[in-house]
Amino acid sequence: MDTRRSIDGQAMGLMLLFCLCLGMQQVVLKIAGQDVAPVLMLALRSGIAGCLVACYMKWTREPLDLGGRNWRQGLVVGVLFSFEYLFLGEAVRYTTASHAVVFLNTAPIFAALILHFRVREERMAAAQWVGILLAFGGIALAFLGNPENSVAAPDMLLGDFLAVMAGLSWALTTVVIRSSRLAHNSVRQTLLYQLLVAFVLLTLAAGLTGQWGFNPTPRAFASLGFQSVIVAFAAFMVWFWLIRHYQASRIGVLGFMTPLFGVVLGSLILDEPIEPNFLLGALLVLAGILLVNGYGWMKQLIFKPRP
Template identity: 60%
Template structure:
Protein backbone atom coordinates (compact mmCIF):
# COMPACT_ATOMS: atom_id res chain seq x y z
CA UNK A 1 0.00 0.00 0.00
CA UNK A 2 1.37 3.44 -0.99
CA UNK A 3 1.79 5.51 2.18
CA UNK A 4 2.90 8.63 0.32
CA UNK A 5 0.61 11.59 0.83
CA UNK A 6 -0.57 14.64 -1.07
CA UNK A 7 1.43 17.84 -0.87
CA UNK A 8 1.09 19.96 2.26
CA UNK A 9 2.44 23.40 3.12
CA UNK A 10 5.84 22.01 4.12
CA UNK A 11 6.29 20.12 0.85
CA UNK A 12 5.17 23.08 -1.29
CA UNK A 13 7.54 25.47 0.52
CA UNK A 14 10.46 23.04 0.19
CA UNK A 15 9.73 22.45 -3.51
CA UNK A 16 9.72 26.20 -4.15
CA UNK A 17 13.15 26.48 -2.51
CA UNK A 18 14.49 23.51 -4.47
CA UNK A 19 13.21 24.90 -7.78
CA UNK A 20 14.86 28.24 -7.01
CA UNK A 21 18.16 26.50 -6.21
CA UNK A 22 18.04 24.34 -9.34
CA UNK A 23 17.09 27.31 -11.50
CA UNK A 24 19.97 29.35 -10.06
CA UNK A 25 22.72 26.76 -10.55
CA UNK A 26 23.11 27.28 -14.32
CA UNK A 27 23.14 31.05 -13.78
CA UNK A 28 25.94 30.79 -11.19
CA UNK A 29 27.95 28.49 -13.46
CA UNK A 30 27.59 30.99 -16.31
CA UNK A 31 28.43 33.96 -14.06
CA UNK A 32 31.75 32.44 -12.95
CA UNK A 33 32.67 30.88 -16.33
CA UNK A 34 35.39 33.50 -16.97
CA UNK A 35 37.26 32.40 -13.84
CA UNK A 36 36.51 28.66 -13.82
CA UNK A 37 35.26 26.54 -16.71
CA UNK A 38 31.78 25.09 -16.04
CA UNK A 39 32.99 21.55 -16.77
CA UNK A 40 35.81 21.86 -14.24
CA UNK A 41 33.55 23.47 -11.64
CA UNK A 42 30.97 20.69 -11.95
CA UNK A 43 33.75 18.10 -11.62
CA UNK A 44 35.00 19.73 -8.41
CA UNK A 45 31.51 20.10 -6.95
CA UNK A 46 30.72 16.45 -7.76
CA UNK A 47 33.89 15.26 -6.02
CA UNK A 48 33.21 17.39 -2.94
CA UNK A 49 29.57 16.27 -2.77
CA UNK A 50 30.65 12.62 -3.17
CA UNK A 51 32.86 12.99 -0.11
CA UNK A 52 29.94 14.47 1.85
CA UNK A 53 27.59 11.65 0.78
CA UNK A 54 30.25 9.06 1.67
CA UNK A 55 30.61 10.58 5.14
CA UNK A 56 26.84 10.58 5.59
CA UNK A 57 26.71 6.90 4.62
CA UNK A 58 29.50 6.12 7.09
CA UNK A 59 27.64 7.90 9.90
CA UNK A 60 24.48 5.94 9.07
CA UNK A 61 26.38 2.67 8.81
CA UNK A 62 25.47 2.21 5.13
CA UNK A 63 27.71 0.19 2.86
CA UNK A 64 28.01 0.05 -0.91
CA UNK A 65 26.39 -3.22 -2.07
CA UNK A 66 28.57 -4.89 -4.71
CA UNK A 67 27.85 -8.61 -4.36
CA UNK A 68 24.36 -8.42 -5.93
CA UNK A 69 25.66 -6.78 -9.11
CA UNK A 70 24.16 -3.40 -8.34
CA UNK A 71 27.43 -1.82 -9.41
CA UNK A 72 26.56 -2.50 -13.05
CA UNK A 73 23.55 -0.15 -13.27
CA UNK A 74 25.44 2.08 -10.84
CA UNK A 75 28.23 2.42 -13.38
CA UNK A 76 25.71 3.20 -16.13
CA UNK A 77 23.94 5.96 -14.17
CA UNK A 78 27.31 7.37 -13.17
CA UNK A 79 28.34 7.65 -16.81
CA UNK A 80 24.97 9.10 -17.85
CA UNK A 81 25.02 11.61 -14.99
CA UNK A 82 28.54 12.65 -15.97
CA UNK A 83 27.52 12.92 -19.63
CA UNK A 84 24.55 15.10 -18.68
CA UNK A 85 26.75 17.63 -16.93
CA UNK A 86 29.49 17.43 -19.55
CA UNK A 87 26.90 18.47 -22.14
CA UNK A 88 25.53 21.13 -19.77
CA UNK A 89 28.98 22.57 -19.07
CA UNK A 90 29.88 22.70 -22.74
CA UNK A 91 26.49 24.12 -23.65
CA UNK A 92 26.88 26.99 -21.22
CA UNK A 93 29.94 28.12 -23.16
CA UNK A 94 27.75 28.81 -26.18
CA UNK A 95 24.27 29.77 -25.00
CA UNK A 96 22.40 31.63 -22.26
CA UNK A 97 21.82 30.09 -18.84
CA UNK A 98 18.09 30.73 -19.28
CA UNK A 99 18.06 28.71 -22.50
CA UNK A 100 20.07 25.92 -20.88
CA UNK A 101 17.72 25.47 -17.92
CA UNK A 102 14.66 25.17 -20.18
CA UNK A 103 16.22 22.55 -22.45
CA UNK A 104 17.76 20.63 -19.54
CA UNK A 105 14.37 20.30 -17.87
CA UNK A 106 12.90 18.50 -20.85
CA UNK A 107 14.27 15.43 -19.01
CA UNK A 108 10.80 14.33 -17.72
CA UNK A 109 9.61 14.12 -21.33
CA UNK A 110 12.42 11.75 -22.32
CA UNK A 111 12.08 9.77 -19.08
CA UNK A 112 8.35 9.29 -19.68
CA UNK A 113 8.99 7.99 -23.20
CA UNK A 114 11.64 5.57 -21.97
CA UNK A 115 9.52 4.29 -19.08
CA UNK A 116 6.52 3.87 -21.41
CA UNK A 117 8.64 1.56 -23.52
CA UNK A 118 10.21 -0.37 -20.61
CA UNK A 119 7.53 -0.63 -17.90
CA UNK A 120 3.87 -1.67 -18.45
CA UNK A 121 2.85 0.29 -15.35
CA UNK A 122 4.24 3.50 -16.85
CA UNK A 123 2.14 3.53 -20.02
CA UNK A 124 1.36 7.04 -21.20
CA UNK A 125 -2.22 8.28 -21.36
CA UNK A 126 -3.78 10.58 -23.95
CA UNK A 127 -3.12 13.69 -21.83
CA UNK A 128 0.54 12.79 -21.45
CA UNK A 129 0.92 12.19 -25.19
CA UNK A 130 -0.57 15.64 -25.69
CA UNK A 131 2.04 17.02 -23.29
CA UNK A 132 4.84 15.33 -25.25
CA UNK A 133 3.51 16.74 -28.52
CA UNK A 134 3.31 20.23 -27.01
CA UNK A 135 6.82 19.95 -25.58
CA UNK A 136 8.40 18.91 -28.87
CA UNK A 137 6.47 21.58 -30.75
CA UNK A 138 7.73 24.11 -28.22
CA UNK A 139 11.31 22.86 -28.64
CA UNK A 140 11.02 23.40 -32.40
CA UNK A 141 9.67 26.92 -31.88
CA UNK A 142 12.40 27.75 -29.35
CA UNK A 143 15.12 26.59 -31.73
CA UNK A 144 13.66 28.75 -34.49
CA UNK A 145 13.30 31.76 -32.20
CA UNK A 146 16.69 33.36 -32.87
CA UNK A 147 17.44 37.06 -32.83
CA UNK A 148 20.48 39.13 -33.65
CA UNK A 149 20.41 40.72 -30.22
CA UNK A 150 21.40 37.49 -28.50
CA UNK A 151 24.54 37.23 -26.36
CA UNK A 152 26.15 34.86 -28.83
CA UNK A 153 26.09 34.33 -32.56
CA UNK A 154 22.86 32.57 -33.64
CA UNK A 155 24.69 29.44 -34.85
CA UNK A 156 26.75 29.27 -31.67
CA UNK A 157 23.68 29.67 -29.48
CA UNK A 158 21.86 27.03 -31.50
CA UNK A 159 24.70 24.58 -30.79
CA UNK A 160 24.58 25.39 -27.07
CA UNK A 161 20.81 24.89 -27.00
CA UNK A 162 21.20 21.55 -28.76
CA UNK A 163 23.75 20.43 -26.14
CA UNK A 164 21.25 21.43 -23.44
CA UNK A 165 18.60 19.28 -25.10
CA UNK A 166 21.03 16.34 -25.21
CA UNK A 167 21.75 16.93 -21.51
CA UNK A 168 18.01 16.62 -20.83
CA UNK A 169 18.00 13.38 -22.82
CA UNK A 170 20.89 12.02 -20.73
CA UNK A 171 19.07 12.98 -17.52
CA UNK A 172 15.91 11.26 -18.73
CA UNK A 173 17.92 8.13 -19.58
CA UNK A 174 19.39 8.16 -16.07
CA UNK A 175 15.88 8.11 -14.61
CA UNK A 176 14.93 5.17 -16.81
CA UNK A 177 17.99 3.14 -15.74
CA UNK A 178 17.34 3.83 -12.05
CA UNK A 179 13.66 2.86 -12.31
CA UNK A 180 14.27 -0.27 -14.41
CA UNK A 181 17.23 -1.75 -12.50
CA UNK A 182 18.15 -2.93 -9.03
CA UNK A 183 18.90 0.70 -8.17
CA UNK A 184 15.14 1.20 -7.78
CA UNK A 185 15.37 -0.59 -4.41
CA UNK A 186 18.79 0.75 -3.39
CA UNK A 187 19.19 3.53 -0.80
CA UNK A 188 19.03 7.01 -2.31
CA UNK A 189 22.47 7.85 -0.95
CA UNK A 190 24.02 4.92 -2.81
CA UNK A 191 22.44 5.92 -6.13
CA UNK A 192 23.51 9.52 -5.60
CA UNK A 193 27.08 8.43 -4.81
CA UNK A 194 27.32 6.46 -8.06
CA UNK A 195 26.14 9.53 -9.95
CA UNK A 196 28.52 11.94 -8.24
CA UNK A 197 31.55 9.66 -8.66
CA UNK A 198 30.73 9.12 -12.33
CA UNK A 199 30.43 12.87 -12.90
CA UNK A 200 33.67 13.58 -11.04
CA UNK A 201 35.74 11.05 -13.02
CA UNK A 202 34.28 11.85 -16.45
CA UNK A 203 34.27 15.63 -16.08
CA UNK A 204 37.71 15.83 -14.51
CA UNK A 205 39.12 13.80 -17.41
CA UNK A 206 37.27 16.02 -19.92
CA UNK A 207 38.48 19.21 -18.23
CA UNK A 208 42.14 18.15 -18.41
CA UNK A 209 41.80 16.75 -21.94
CA UNK A 210 40.34 20.03 -23.25
CA UNK A 211 42.60 22.38 -21.29
CA UNK A 212 39.80 23.66 -19.02
CA UNK A 213 41.28 22.50 -15.69
CA UNK A 214 42.34 25.90 -14.42
CA UNK A 215 40.65 28.66 -12.46
CA UNK A 216 41.26 31.94 -10.70
CA UNK A 217 40.48 31.55 -6.97
CA UNK A 218 38.31 34.65 -6.64
CA UNK A 219 35.78 35.03 -3.79
CA UNK A 220 32.99 34.54 -6.32
CA UNK A 221 34.48 31.24 -7.48
CA UNK A 222 34.84 29.92 -3.93
CA UNK A 223 31.28 31.00 -3.11
CA UNK A 224 30.06 29.24 -6.26
CA UNK A 225 31.92 26.04 -5.37
CA UNK A 226 30.43 26.03 -1.87
CA UNK A 227 26.95 26.69 -3.25
CA UNK A 228 27.18 23.92 -5.84
CA UNK A 229 28.89 21.34 -3.61
CA UNK A 230 26.98 21.82 -0.38
CA UNK A 231 23.62 23.22 -1.47
CA UNK A 232 23.01 21.83 -4.99
CA UNK A 233 24.78 18.47 -5.23
CA UNK A 234 24.38 17.43 -1.59
CA UNK A 235 21.56 19.10 0.33
CA UNK A 236 19.07 19.67 -2.51
CA UNK A 237 19.38 16.15 -3.92
CA UNK A 238 18.94 14.57 -0.49
CA UNK A 239 15.94 16.82 0.17
CA UNK A 240 14.45 15.74 -3.17
CA UNK A 241 14.88 12.04 -2.32
CA UNK A 242 13.28 12.67 1.09
CA UNK A 243 10.28 14.30 -0.60
CA UNK A 244 9.95 11.37 -3.01
CA UNK A 245 9.79 8.93 -0.08
CA UNK A 246 7.12 10.95 1.75
CA UNK A 247 4.91 12.55 -0.91
CA UNK A 248 3.27 11.50 -4.18
CA UNK A 249 5.83 11.71 -6.99
CA UNK A 250 3.27 12.87 -9.57
CA UNK A 251 2.36 15.90 -7.47
CA UNK A 252 6.03 16.74 -6.92
CA UNK A 253 6.81 16.35 -10.62
CA UNK A 254 4.33 19.06 -11.55
CA UNK A 255 6.51 21.57 -9.71
CA UNK A 256 9.45 20.83 -12.02
CA UNK A 257 8.09 23.39 -14.50
CA UNK A 258 8.94 26.14 -11.99
CA UNK A 259 12.69 25.50 -12.26
CA UNK A 260 12.96 26.80 -15.85
CA UNK A 261 10.84 29.80 -14.87
CA UNK A 262 13.27 30.66 -12.07
CA UNK A 263 16.20 30.03 -14.45
CA UNK A 264 14.82 32.48 -17.01
CA UNK A 265 14.13 35.09 -14.32
CA UNK A 266 17.54 34.74 -12.66
CA UNK A 267 19.31 34.83 -16.03
CA UNK A 268 17.57 38.07 -17.00
CA UNK A 269 18.06 39.64 -13.54
CA UNK A 270 21.60 38.60 -12.63
CA UNK A 271 23.23 38.10 -16.04
CA UNK A 272 21.14 40.63 -18.02
CA UNK A 273 20.38 37.95 -20.58
CA UNK A 274 17.90 38.98 -23.27
CA UNK A 275 14.50 37.32 -23.12
CA UNK A 276 13.73 36.71 -26.77
CA UNK A 277 10.04 36.63 -27.78
CA UNK A 278 10.66 33.70 -30.12
CA UNK A 279 12.32 31.69 -27.36
CA UNK A 280 9.51 32.44 -24.91
CA UNK A 281 6.96 31.42 -27.53
CA UNK A 282 8.59 27.98 -27.58
CA UNK A 283 9.26 27.78 -23.86
CA UNK A 284 5.58 28.09 -22.91
CA UNK A 285 4.38 24.86 -24.61
CA UNK A 286 7.50 23.09 -23.32
CA UNK A 287 6.57 24.01 -19.73
CA UNK A 288 2.92 23.05 -20.27
CA UNK A 289 4.07 19.75 -21.73
CA UNK A 290 6.25 19.06 -18.69
CA UNK A 291 3.26 19.63 -16.40
CA UNK A 292 1.02 17.31 -18.44
CA UNK A 293 3.62 14.53 -18.64
CA UNK A 294 4.80 14.73 -15.02
CA UNK A 295 1.37 15.15 -13.46
CA UNK A 296 -1.16 13.98 -16.04
CA UNK A 297 -3.11 11.97 -13.47
CA UNK A 298 -3.22 14.89 -11.07
CA UNK A 299 -4.38 17.24 -13.85
CA UNK A 300 -7.19 14.84 -14.75
CA UNK A 301 -8.25 14.67 -11.08
CA UNK A 302 -8.38 18.46 -10.93
CA UNK A 303 -10.43 18.67 -14.13
CA UNK A 304 -12.86 15.98 -12.95
CA UNK A 305 -13.17 17.76 -9.60
CA UNK A 306 -14.04 21.01 -11.33
CA UNK A 307 -16.64 19.20 -13.42
CA UNK A 308 -18.28 17.71 -10.33
CA UNK A 309 -18.38 21.11 -8.65
CA UNK A 310 -20.12 22.64 -11.65
CA UNK A 311 -22.73 19.88 -11.64
CA UNK A 312 -23.42 20.48 -7.94
CA UNK A 313 -23.80 24.23 -8.40
Protein backbone atom coordinates in the same frame (compact mmCIF):
# COMPACT_ATOMS: atom_id res chain seq x y z
CA MET B 1 -0.89 0.87 2.01
CA ASP B 2 0.73 4.07 0.68
CA THR B 3 1.41 6.38 3.65
CA ARG B 4 2.86 9.21 1.57
CA ARG B 5 1.17 12.54 2.18
CA SER B 6 -0.49 14.90 -0.28
CA ILE B 7 1.08 18.27 -1.01
CA ASP B 8 1.04 20.65 1.95
CA GLY B 9 2.72 23.96 2.86
CA GLN B 10 5.94 22.25 3.93
CA ALA B 11 6.26 20.36 0.64
CA MET B 12 5.51 23.51 -1.37
CA GLY B 13 8.14 25.48 0.54
CA LEU B 14 10.82 22.81 0.16
CA MET B 15 10.06 22.33 -3.54
CA LEU B 16 10.25 26.09 -4.00
CA LEU B 17 13.77 26.08 -2.53
CA PHE B 18 14.75 22.96 -4.49
CA CYS B 19 13.64 24.42 -7.82
CA LEU B 20 15.26 27.76 -6.99
CA CYS B 21 18.60 25.99 -6.41
CA LEU B 22 18.36 24.00 -9.65
CA GLY B 23 17.30 27.08 -11.60
CA MET B 24 20.24 28.99 -10.16
CA GLN B 25 22.93 26.43 -11.02
CA GLN B 26 23.24 27.49 -14.67
CA VAL B 27 23.43 31.15 -13.65
CA VAL B 28 26.20 30.38 -11.15
CA LEU B 29 28.12 28.39 -13.78
CA LYS B 30 27.93 31.42 -16.05
CA ILE B 31 29.09 33.82 -13.33
CA ALA B 32 31.97 31.59 -12.21
CA GLY B 33 32.99 30.84 -15.80
CA GLN B 34 35.30 33.85 -15.70
CA ASP B 35 37.36 32.14 -12.98
CA VAL B 36 36.66 28.40 -13.30
CA ALA B 37 36.02 26.37 -16.45
CA PRO B 38 32.46 24.98 -16.23
CA VAL B 39 33.48 21.32 -16.73
CA LEU B 40 36.16 21.61 -14.03
CA MET B 41 33.64 23.26 -11.70
CA LEU B 42 31.18 20.39 -12.24
CA ALA B 43 33.93 17.81 -11.68
CA LEU B 44 35.02 19.41 -8.40
CA ARG B 45 31.46 19.78 -7.14
CA SER B 46 30.78 16.10 -7.88
CA GLY B 47 33.82 15.04 -5.85
CA ILE B 48 32.98 17.27 -2.90
CA ALA B 49 29.29 16.31 -2.92
CA GLY B 50 30.23 12.62 -3.21
CA CYS B 51 32.35 12.92 -0.06
CA LEU B 52 29.48 14.65 1.75
CA VAL B 53 27.01 11.93 0.73
CA ALA B 54 29.46 9.22 1.88
CA CYS B 55 29.92 10.99 5.23
CA TYR B 56 26.15 11.29 5.63
CA MET B 57 25.72 7.58 4.93
CA LYS B 58 28.42 6.75 7.48
CA TRP B 59 26.75 9.02 10.02
CA THR B 60 23.37 7.32 9.49
CA ARG B 61 25.12 3.89 9.45
CA GLU B 62 23.96 3.15 5.92
CA PRO B 63 26.41 0.70 4.26
CA LEU B 64 28.59 1.96 1.41
CA ASP B 65 28.00 -1.02 -0.86
CA LEU B 66 29.67 0.30 -4.01
CA GLY B 67 30.87 -3.15 -5.06
CA GLY B 68 27.52 -4.90 -4.55
CA ARG B 69 25.38 -6.59 -7.16
CA ASN B 70 24.15 -3.25 -8.56
CA TRP B 71 27.57 -1.84 -9.44
CA ARG B 72 27.10 -2.33 -13.20
CA GLN B 73 23.86 -0.36 -13.25
CA GLY B 74 25.49 2.17 -10.92
CA LEU B 75 28.34 2.59 -13.39
CA VAL B 76 25.87 3.10 -16.26
CA VAL B 77 23.89 5.82 -14.45
CA GLY B 78 27.17 7.40 -13.39
CA VAL B 79 28.32 7.60 -17.02
CA LEU B 80 24.97 9.06 -18.13
CA PHE B 81 25.03 11.55 -15.24
CA SER B 82 28.55 12.55 -16.35
CA PHE B 83 27.39 13.12 -19.92
CA GLU B 84 24.49 15.24 -18.65
CA TYR B 85 26.83 17.62 -16.89
CA LEU B 86 29.51 17.48 -19.55
CA PHE B 87 26.91 18.64 -22.08
CA LEU B 88 25.58 21.25 -19.64
CA GLY B 89 29.06 22.55 -18.84
CA GLU B 90 29.80 22.97 -22.53
CA ALA B 91 26.33 24.41 -23.24
CA VAL B 92 26.71 27.37 -20.87
CA ARG B 93 29.90 28.35 -22.71
CA TYR B 94 27.89 29.04 -25.85
CA THR B 95 24.30 29.82 -24.90
CA THR B 96 22.51 31.76 -22.19
CA ALA B 97 21.65 30.37 -18.77
CA SER B 98 17.96 30.89 -19.62
CA HIS B 99 18.18 28.71 -22.70
CA ALA B 100 20.27 26.09 -20.89
CA VAL B 101 17.81 25.66 -18.00
CA VAL B 102 14.77 25.30 -20.26
CA PHE B 103 16.39 22.78 -22.60
CA LEU B 104 17.91 20.81 -19.70
CA ASN B 105 14.49 20.49 -18.11
CA THR B 106 13.02 18.78 -21.16
CA ALA B 107 14.29 15.60 -19.48
CA PRO B 108 10.84 14.53 -18.14
CA ILE B 109 9.47 14.60 -21.69
CA PHE B 110 12.24 12.38 -23.07
CA ALA B 111 11.96 10.05 -20.06
CA ALA B 112 8.18 9.67 -20.42
CA LEU B 113 8.53 8.96 -24.13
CA ILE B 114 11.20 6.26 -23.65
CA LEU B 115 9.50 4.66 -20.64
CA HIS B 116 6.25 4.41 -22.60
CA PHE B 117 7.91 1.79 -24.82
CA ARG B 118 9.97 0.07 -22.10
CA VAL B 119 7.76 -0.20 -19.00
CA ARG B 120 4.14 -1.34 -19.24
CA GLU B 121 3.10 0.66 -16.16
CA GLU B 122 4.46 3.85 -17.76
CA ARG B 123 2.23 3.77 -20.86
CA MET B 124 0.95 7.25 -21.65
CA ALA B 125 -2.66 8.30 -22.16
CA ALA B 126 -3.83 10.33 -25.16
CA ALA B 127 -3.69 13.58 -23.19
CA GLN B 128 -0.06 12.92 -22.32
CA TRP B 129 0.76 12.46 -26.00
CA VAL B 130 -0.68 15.93 -26.53
CA GLY B 131 1.77 17.12 -23.86
CA ILE B 132 4.63 15.44 -25.76
CA LEU B 133 3.63 17.23 -28.97
CA LEU B 134 3.33 20.57 -27.16
CA ALA B 135 6.76 20.13 -25.59
CA PHE B 136 8.52 19.20 -28.83
CA GLY B 137 6.78 22.05 -30.64
CA GLY B 138 8.00 24.34 -27.88
CA ILE B 139 11.55 22.97 -28.19
CA ALA B 140 11.53 23.70 -31.93
CA LEU B 141 10.22 27.23 -31.40
CA ALA B 142 12.56 27.99 -28.50
CA PHE B 143 15.51 26.44 -30.34
CA LEU B 144 15.03 28.77 -33.30
CA GLY B 145 14.44 31.78 -31.05
CA ASN B 146 15.02 35.01 -32.88
CA PRO B 147 16.21 34.15 -36.42
CA GLU B 148 18.38 37.26 -36.49
CA ASN B 149 20.20 36.19 -33.34
CA SER B 150 20.62 32.66 -34.67
CA VAL B 151 22.33 33.87 -37.83
CA ALA B 152 24.51 36.36 -35.95
CA ALA B 153 25.48 33.90 -33.21
CA PRO B 154 25.58 30.33 -34.58
CA ASP B 155 27.45 29.24 -31.43
CA MET B 156 24.22 29.82 -29.51
CA LEU B 157 22.52 27.10 -31.55
CA LEU B 158 25.34 24.75 -30.61
CA GLY B 159 24.87 25.63 -26.94
CA ASP B 160 21.12 25.05 -27.20
CA PHE B 161 21.71 21.68 -28.85
CA LEU B 162 24.17 20.65 -26.11
CA ALA B 163 21.61 21.62 -23.45
CA VAL B 164 19.02 19.40 -25.17
CA MET B 165 21.57 16.57 -25.14
CA ALA B 166 22.03 17.19 -21.41
CA GLY B 167 18.27 16.82 -20.95
CA LEU B 168 18.28 13.59 -22.97
CA SER B 169 21.15 12.23 -20.84
CA TRP B 170 19.20 13.07 -17.68
CA ALA B 171 16.17 11.28 -19.13
CA LEU B 172 18.23 8.17 -19.94
CA THR B 173 19.54 8.18 -16.36
CA THR B 174 15.93 8.19 -15.13
CA VAL B 175 15.02 5.34 -17.49
CA VAL B 176 17.92 3.15 -16.32
CA ILE B 177 17.07 3.76 -12.66
CA ARG B 178 13.36 3.16 -13.22
CA SER B 179 13.78 -0.04 -15.26
CA SER B 180 16.65 -1.72 -13.37
CA ARG B 181 17.41 -3.02 -9.88
CA LEU B 182 18.39 0.51 -8.92
CA ALA B 183 14.66 1.25 -8.59
CA HIS B 184 14.82 -0.71 -5.32
CA ASN B 185 18.25 0.54 -4.29
CA SER B 186 19.00 3.20 -1.70
CA VAL B 187 18.60 6.61 -3.32
CA ARG B 188 21.75 7.84 -1.57
CA GLN B 189 23.69 4.85 -2.89
CA THR B 190 22.52 5.65 -6.41
CA LEU B 191 23.41 9.32 -5.98
CA LEU B 192 26.85 8.29 -4.72
CA TYR B 193 27.43 6.18 -7.85
CA GLN B 194 26.51 9.17 -9.99
CA LEU B 195 28.69 11.66 -8.15
CA LEU B 196 31.81 9.51 -7.93
CA VAL B 197 31.74 8.43 -11.57
CA ALA B 198 31.04 12.03 -12.62
CA PHE B 199 34.03 13.25 -10.60
CA VAL B 200 36.36 10.85 -12.41
CA LEU B 201 34.97 11.30 -15.94
CA LEU B 202 34.48 15.07 -15.76
CA THR B 203 38.00 15.50 -14.39
CA LEU B 204 39.30 13.51 -17.36
CA ALA B 205 37.15 15.59 -19.72
CA ALA B 206 38.50 18.82 -18.21
CA GLY B 207 42.05 17.56 -18.77
CA LEU B 208 41.44 16.38 -22.33
CA THR B 209 39.79 19.67 -23.33
CA GLY B 210 42.33 21.85 -21.54
CA GLN B 211 39.76 23.26 -19.11
CA TRP B 212 42.05 23.30 -16.07
CA GLY B 213 41.79 27.02 -15.38
CA PHE B 214 40.98 27.81 -11.73
CA ASN B 215 41.47 31.39 -10.56
CA PRO B 216 41.17 31.22 -6.73
CA THR B 217 38.92 34.24 -6.25
CA PRO B 218 36.16 34.61 -3.62
CA ARG B 219 33.65 34.31 -6.49
CA ALA B 220 35.19 30.99 -7.57
CA PHE B 221 35.06 29.49 -4.07
CA ALA B 222 31.56 30.84 -3.38
CA SER B 223 30.34 29.30 -6.64
CA LEU B 224 32.02 25.98 -5.88
CA GLY B 225 30.47 25.94 -2.41
CA PHE B 226 27.02 26.66 -3.81
CA GLN B 227 27.33 24.02 -6.55
CA SER B 228 28.71 21.26 -4.30
CA VAL B 229 27.10 21.82 -0.89
CA ILE B 230 23.80 23.47 -1.80
CA VAL B 231 22.92 21.93 -5.19
CA ALA B 232 24.65 18.55 -5.52
CA PHE B 233 24.30 17.59 -1.83
CA ALA B 234 21.65 19.48 0.15
CA ALA B 235 19.14 20.05 -2.67
CA PHE B 236 19.16 16.41 -3.72
CA MET B 237 18.92 15.25 -0.10
CA VAL B 238 15.80 17.43 0.21
CA TRP B 239 14.44 15.94 -3.02
CA PHE B 240 14.92 12.39 -1.80
CA TRP B 241 13.28 13.23 1.52
CA LEU B 242 10.31 14.73 -0.32
CA ILE B 243 9.70 11.73 -2.58
CA ARG B 244 9.98 9.45 0.44
CA HIS B 245 7.34 11.32 2.47
CA TYR B 246 5.05 12.77 -0.22
CA GLN B 247 3.34 11.41 -3.32
CA ALA B 248 6.11 11.46 -5.94
CA SER B 249 3.84 12.16 -8.91
CA ARG B 250 2.46 15.31 -7.33
CA ILE B 251 5.86 16.47 -6.11
CA GLY B 252 7.27 15.94 -9.61
CA VAL B 253 4.66 18.22 -11.16
CA LEU B 254 6.05 21.14 -9.14
CA GLY B 255 9.38 20.74 -10.93
CA PHE B 256 8.06 23.08 -13.64
CA MET B 257 9.19 25.93 -11.38
CA THR B 258 12.87 25.17 -12.12
CA PRO B 259 12.98 26.54 -15.70
CA LEU B 260 10.82 29.49 -14.62
CA PHE B 261 13.35 30.41 -11.96
CA GLY B 262 16.21 29.87 -14.40
CA VAL B 263 14.76 32.22 -17.01
CA VAL B 264 13.90 34.94 -14.49
CA LEU B 265 17.27 34.74 -12.70
CA GLY B 266 19.16 34.73 -15.99
CA SER B 267 17.38 37.91 -17.00
CA LEU B 268 17.73 39.67 -13.63
CA ILE B 269 21.29 38.67 -12.72
CA LEU B 270 22.99 38.21 -16.09
CA ASP B 271 20.84 40.70 -18.01
CA GLU B 272 20.11 38.03 -20.62
CA PRO B 273 17.61 39.00 -23.32
CA ILE B 274 14.45 36.91 -23.59
CA GLU B 275 13.40 36.59 -27.22
CA PRO B 276 9.62 36.43 -27.84
CA ASN B 277 9.88 33.14 -29.75
CA PHE B 278 12.00 31.61 -26.99
CA LEU B 279 9.54 32.74 -24.32
CA LEU B 280 6.58 31.27 -26.20
CA GLY B 281 8.50 28.05 -26.85
CA ALA B 282 9.47 27.79 -23.18
CA LEU B 283 5.83 28.18 -22.14
CA LEU B 284 4.84 25.38 -24.54
CA VAL B 285 7.57 23.16 -23.05
CA LEU B 286 6.30 23.89 -19.54
CA ALA B 287 2.71 23.15 -20.59
CA GLY B 288 3.86 19.84 -22.07
CA ILE B 289 5.75 18.90 -18.91
CA LEU B 290 2.73 19.73 -16.75
CA LEU B 291 0.43 17.67 -18.96
CA VAL B 292 2.76 14.64 -19.07
CA ASN B 293 3.86 14.64 -15.43
CA GLY B 294 0.64 15.94 -13.92
CA TYR B 295 -1.85 13.84 -15.90
CA GLY B 296 -2.59 11.41 -13.09
CA TRP B 297 -3.01 14.19 -10.54
CA MET B 298 -5.25 16.26 -12.85
CA LYS B 299 -7.34 13.19 -13.67
CA GLN B 300 -7.94 12.57 -9.97
CA LEU B 301 -8.97 16.18 -9.46
CA ILE B 302 -11.38 16.21 -12.43
CA PHE B 303 -12.98 12.85 -11.71
CA LYS B 304 -12.88 13.04 -7.93
CA PRO B 305 -16.21 11.78 -6.54
CA ARG B 306 -18.38 14.57 -5.17
CA PRO B 307 -19.27 14.24 -1.45
